[in-house]
Amino acid sequence: MIGVVGCGLWGRNVVRTFYELKALSAVWDQEPDCCGKLAHQYNVEACPWDKILSDPKIRGVAICVPADGHAVLIEQALKAGKHVFVEKPTTLCLQQARSLVSLAKEKQLVLMTGHILHYHPAYCALQEHLHKVGDIQLIDTIRCGWGRVSVKERNVIWNLLVHDVSAVLGLPGCQEVVSVQAQGGGILTSADWVCVQLRFASKVIARLQASWVLPTKQQRMTILGKEGTFVLDDCAQEGKELLFQPQSVYAMTVPEAAEYFISYETISPLYKECQVFMNHVLNGTTVKTNGTEALRTLSILEDIESNLTH
Template sequence: MSDHPPLRLGQVGIGYWGKNLLRNFAGLPDVTLAWACDQREDVLAAVARQYPEVRTTHRFEDLLEDPALDAVVIATETPRHFPMAEAALQAGKHVFVEKPMAQTAAEAERLVELAETHDRRLMVGHLLLYHPAFEYVANLIRRGELGEVYYLYSMRVNLGIVRQAENAFESLAPHDLAVALAFLDRRPVAVSAQGQAYLQPGIEDVAFATIYFEDGKLAHLHTSWLDPHKIRKVTVVGSRKMAVIDDVESVEKVRLYDKGIETTPSYTDYAGAMTLRSGDIHIPRIDMQEPLLLECRHFVECVRTGRTPRTDGRNGLAVVRLMEAALRSLARNGACIDV
């Protein structure tokens, strides 16, 4: 038996993704799911049937006004992330907020400031940083097994879900921006992005973005909800090895390629100095757990222990800064924007 009382938690937003968050938090030991908040009556009715012990409400203020509530989970549409997270932190609650945590860097900075002022844990749902396949490759990078990481590129495309409050880049890119920051481990210096809106005026359905980092490293992102394929793939190119993470694959989620180009400085011409190396392809065994469960468990542990979450407010702020620069570049048809 635990020697501390259960963590009392409330969630606002029980939609497509929010239902998964609710399920995982409800299943954690030493967590009491106290409140579920949503504007849709049918959604609240479904929550009441599945979790009869949970109080349901249309009023977000009910969560803020509950003095016994420890933490708030925010899984609404993006424009509501900042005002709700701000209000929750001001009410003294710990906050888990879905990505992106805000729409502007100024808003994100405000949330970081509030969390630090009130000594509250602020965590952002950058899910891939808790994904066992991505953690496996991150460990390879830290151990130097890929050599120097030169660049990475990602594809996150599908047919749907089409949103109205954000474009495809805002909806899909935060995942891969967080991965790029973690894997390249350099300061981003500029962003260039291009895209087009085909289904709704002013809301890009497809976007291509390049993020430039210090030391010449770069990341290229392709995001779309108007595509015939379902692809969730990140390719990391290093000086010794290359890694491909394919989250659509059911089992073989990581492939390591022992490939590269080696140089011999003693040669006087480039052709003679470069040797193509093509070795084995290795598919490692990775013990998979649901990434969302690992993410939710991490938040609860951080609230209990006072630890800084792996994807804390400052990590969320770094991603929002890149998002903001990319959106400015989109509006200027690919102009390079300093970060």
């Protein structure tokens, strides 16, 4: 049912997940050894790309190649009548993505992007309980740590910051961006670290920081409202990722006893994400990270890059 294209560091996780969902039909990669090992491990065919496209039993493809190769493969898959799940970013060009989203609509196919935070159970629980903070005033995110620098994804904006831009745009009051400020610098790419401020029409301000050259790993989102604060810390120990502090912003101290952690289902975000794509292929169910969501995210990424000062 699903063919996976790209069997690298992340692609092999996608291969494993679709296998666990009993939906994996074929794999393909430009490196024959890598592709062959995974095909043997999961007892599926190591199938050339053109054969995946022509196989009527394969109804959807997952594209996990470097970002600079996304656009061509997405277009070929859509023209072959396949639903598409593509890892972030959808493409490295907003105009290119617009054409692909239009093509998907014309073909009545889904183009789903792997903005994985939307399928993270802690983020889903955050959205469910977000009313507890009252009117949102400030959103602060940080995503950094030593990482694999990917020049094929241009810079840290398109590789790491994309996660938090997409997640912030999914929150209440964060639909219409009215101003973008961005500062950053780079040694290995045009931007290895960035600090961004987004101001929304609702008066909400989001401050986002990302780096793949800082040595301490951090993945955290803090949401300050008039009646409380949520902290989603993806590096915290299990069960303590989502903290709620029910205090007014006018309080100078936070009673420790008032804090509590929000519980949620324990499921792999990647498993949930792949399951959503599979269910759409089978039943036409709705996906959150569709073409419209992808275009909103890419639009902000381009604005950040064009406004970046060093």
